[in-house]
Amino acid sequence: MTSTDSLQPTAPAGTETWGARHAHDPTVVRDDDGTYYMFSTDSVANSRDIPAGVHVRTSPDLLEWTYRGTALDGVPAPAFEWSGANGLWAPEVVRWPAAAGEARWHLYYSASTFGSSTSAIGLAVADSPAGPWTDRGLVVRTLAGRDLQNAIDAAVTFDRHGDPWLTYGSFFGGIHTLRLDAVTGFALHDGDLGTCIARRHADVDRAVEGAFLQYREADDQYVLFISYDSLFSTYNVRVAVADEITGPYRDANGTHLTDLDAAPHTAGTKVLGSYRFDGDTAWLAPGHNSILTVPAPGAGTAEDQFMVHHVRFAEDPSEHMVQLRRVFTTAGGWPVVSPQPYAGPERETLGRQEGIGGTWRVLRFAPESTEPVEALPVTVHDDGGVSSSGEPRRVRLTIAGSGLDAQLDAVVFGSWDWSRGRAALSFSGIDQHGVVYSGTQGA
Template structure:
């Protein structure tokens, strides 16, 4: 959640005009989302207190539920407003960017929510902890885990994510200002290991893992760290302006505490390299043929389930830039261990998780595709364009099974090809995500023969 979002987002409503009932929102007004699945298979989405149609009517971290990650039902807020300690410290009117995690404790299963409380343009912020026996609640506030003060601290206590690494817990957090940090958490209490007293805020910011220079307004936020297949870690972050140029980049590290580097070897803490080139862009503004223009997607979390991982994020739209909603996309890992993202939103029951059946023959890739190059300027909406993949284009491509393909040499490729649901055409298709030359990502969708662009 950036400082921009704290500003009023009202677009409407003439004086006295009734605002839409939250029961009709569905996926709309979901901002900085995270999704979890309960033991009965129901999905619960937690997000920032936001209402693009007018002032907040309630606060306490919005909750939605779903059975398919496609259709969402708004069910209210986790807490009854901003908890008193966080409100007293930050003066916040609503909660931002809740992160919810299922934790096994000595007393049994506990759901923990790390929420943020702050105000526009301020480093006087707090990350608080609430707990519940179930995602539906009841939620009980436990107090402040990390606190920052604008005139004292260089970092900012918002945008938390709990990272569980075996028996050890860690909290990634931060936004703009002093960058992103990581500190260790006591698994028993959910508070920082270096807290000076039980239930007190952390005494240090932890380890710096990513930042950006002042030349780009230090615009980085929303960290999410997840393990890489085969070892190591990947860091997912959002760059730039929330309402126009927002986009998602990734970097990887051998150690949880870094350094996190992009494919060109730039560290995510590097202030000397060109800030427009640090990090690998995996999702940005784009428009598919016949589809709605997606604007400024970002603040992503990852839902990991048997058979798939899903990037959960909010987005705006070209035709309604102040509106925002949750979208879900498949996250895939390339042969060389990079996390990439499907250009197609998640299709629910239409999706196929059997990786053993994903393409293993380069011949399956022949044909027409619409592709989007994510290597361009992020202040533009990248358009889809048609290409025909023939034998010449496939030359040198090596299959590794389960949809993974690579090519070395002057035109390197590290790609994943997988089944997807074409949301524009309403049909099954293939999609791909590929890391190619120049450290950029290209994504796309197979086009049926005879389809009109």
């Protein structure tokens, strides 16, 4: 395992029990030896004893996480002088194509104070996710009263030509993307604040943030994941696609994410919101996601994709944690995510073929609703007697019952049914109106 000795201060007492709790705005990367590193916001409720500097956890399997300390020793001086930040937010970590083919890592961090757009995104570099990380200074700066943009929530994308772009923004003027210098990792044009690719109306407090932009080579398209509404209670994840990295980004109904004339709740295809199965834990306000792409188990070139996001406990919204969910693409080209948090390949593999038809518990992620969705019993009719042991399969589904009547472009896959403690089939799909449904098999 790669050494984590380079990480900053020793983990404080009590952090050994955290696991995936107390992590906010997460991103996960995989080192060459297979170790996973999670980087997250310096966020712990009711504690002044936890150091600032981007929190770091490691895992061998994406299931068990160990807090390791911080990537940096506090807030770097230039970031503090500009923003007055007491901690670092929303880190983005990416493997950078360094000179001479040597692997090098870039960490883009955010420095701000709550509700202010006097903010900055800085850059630190290292030869390993374990560090040591060296601060290089500020990449983007915004000033309240001068700029419409808000320089937090960075995400890096390499476009179809291999050129890097920085996507960022929170509330205020919306989400922007700008070209980076492929060598330095700073803005290609000094002072460039980028092109607006998503925004929301003042009637909803301009509530859009936490963007992650992905180039999908198979379709030669760009996929934008963003979070709407309040991170404390009503967060939800939306998706849109574009043919060019600077947009326009359109949802499944063709609405552009910069269109302020559209009803605020309609823009963006909602793929995940608050929900509950079987009276079990109600997961509240999932959002600020990144996408992790890793080799699939076994030989070959197949890859698995995971949505990495934080979520709150409805019983105590001050408590939050990280969840990972498998991401799939329907036959029609729309990303959908599992209704069940990831539990590992062993748990998610069914021991036998199961017919897809029958009674399922289904969530409908209505774009206009901010309330937690209760899973309802629904009859599922498949496209012709299909059965599955859990390998992802694109299907056409018809569902009926509990007022949830729809025809879906869907993906069926294996999952772990957390409320019932067993392996089960799940699906996620989208109807002709651009509404996403997700469900797990069983009455």
